[in-house]
Amino acid sequence: MPAAGDTTLPSNTRTAGYAHDTVPVPRDTSFTTGKTITGKNDSTIRYRINGTYLRSIVEDLAYTASRPFHWGPTDFTRFGVVVGTAGVLMAGDYEIKQLFARNHTNLQDQVAHQIEPFGNAYSPYLIVGMYLAGVVSKQRQLEHASLMTAKSLLISTALYTFTKIVIRRQRPSFGDNPFNFQAPFSNDKQHTSFPSGHMLTVTTVATALSEIYGEDHPWVPWVAYSVAGLTGVSRLYHNRHWSSDVWIGASLGYFVTKTVFKHQRQRSKKGTYNQLAVP
Numbered sequence: 001m002p003a004a005g006d007t008t009l010p011s012n013t014r015t016a017g018y019a020h021d022t023v024p025v026p027r028d029t030s031f032t033t034g035k036t037i038t039g040k041n042d043s044t045i046r047y048r049i050n051g052t053y054l055r056s057i058v059e060d061l062a063y064t065a066s067r068p069f070h071w072g073p074t075d076f077t078r079f080g081v082v083v084g085t086a087g088v089l090m091a092g093d094y095e096i097k098q099l100f101a102r103n104h105t106n107l108q109d110q111v112a113h114q115i116e117p118f119g120n121a122y123s124p125y126l127i128v129g130m131y132l133a134g135v136v137s138k139q140r141q142l143e144h145a146s147l148m149t150a151k152s153l154l155i156s157t158a159l160y161t162f163t164k165i166v167i168r169r170q171r172p173s174f175g176d177n178p179f180n181f182q183a184p185f186s187n188d189k190q191h192t193s194f195p196s197g198h199m200l201t202v203t204t205v206a207t208a209l210s211e212i213y214g215e216d217h218p219w220v221p222w223v224a225y226s227v228a229g230l231t232g233v234s235r236l237y238h239n240r241h242w243s244s245d246v247w248i249g250a251s252l253g254y255f256v257t258k259t260v261f262k263h264q265r266q267r268s269k270k271g272t273y274n275q276l277a278v279p
Helices: 051-070 073-101 106-119 122-137 140-166 197-213 219-237 243-270
Strands: 036-038 272-274
Touching: 051 073, 051 140, 051 243, 073 219, 073 243, 106 122, 106 197, 106 219, 122 140, 122 197, 140 197, 140 243, 197 219, 197 243, 219 243
Parallel strands: none
Antiparallel strands: 036 272
């Protein structure tokens, strides 16, 4: 038996469940999944695609959706800032739309077309690329980073989709009235402006990468959030969203991702992991 504090793994063991690098688990996968392992050395969860990871998505979705019922004064203050800023932007949405419409150039058209895909096509490709690179090169942190980013994006997209179904706001490309709304659950595709899905996606990815790599690489948040901001501007430039749509999309992506990572840190701090075989 290893001495206390010894984290050396025997040759016939591998990581399991959340794939913590210092928890030895026999290769035999016939153990009971209801038991848990708890230890002081447990501090970091590193995911792989297995039942534990999939279950964590459901758990984090429930945790995130229930957070408003557990908010404190600081949380309500932040919420007030987000809603207040959205209100100010809504009041100026039409003027902001006109400002962008009056300032189109060929160079700006080209830049906007290059930046805009970061909000849909590029972000999923980045996540998949990170995952494959992590698996092939056996870099557990990179593999884990891709799965945490993917989970954050799945959860933020689920909440965004529900919001978009309920709040049916007309896109600026179909009218000049930023206060044109339809009843919830209507099927009119013109009323799909709120919030901005592109901005939610790119902000979610930017926040996840900043959470994972920002402490060791301070330039990551600057680059990630700069790309996110430019993506939002491109949506205004192309008249696809009102400025308040972009703001709420960014806020939703940011705070949802922060909540997912907060829950992740709570798991790591508790040091409790389900015994599930790593495929």
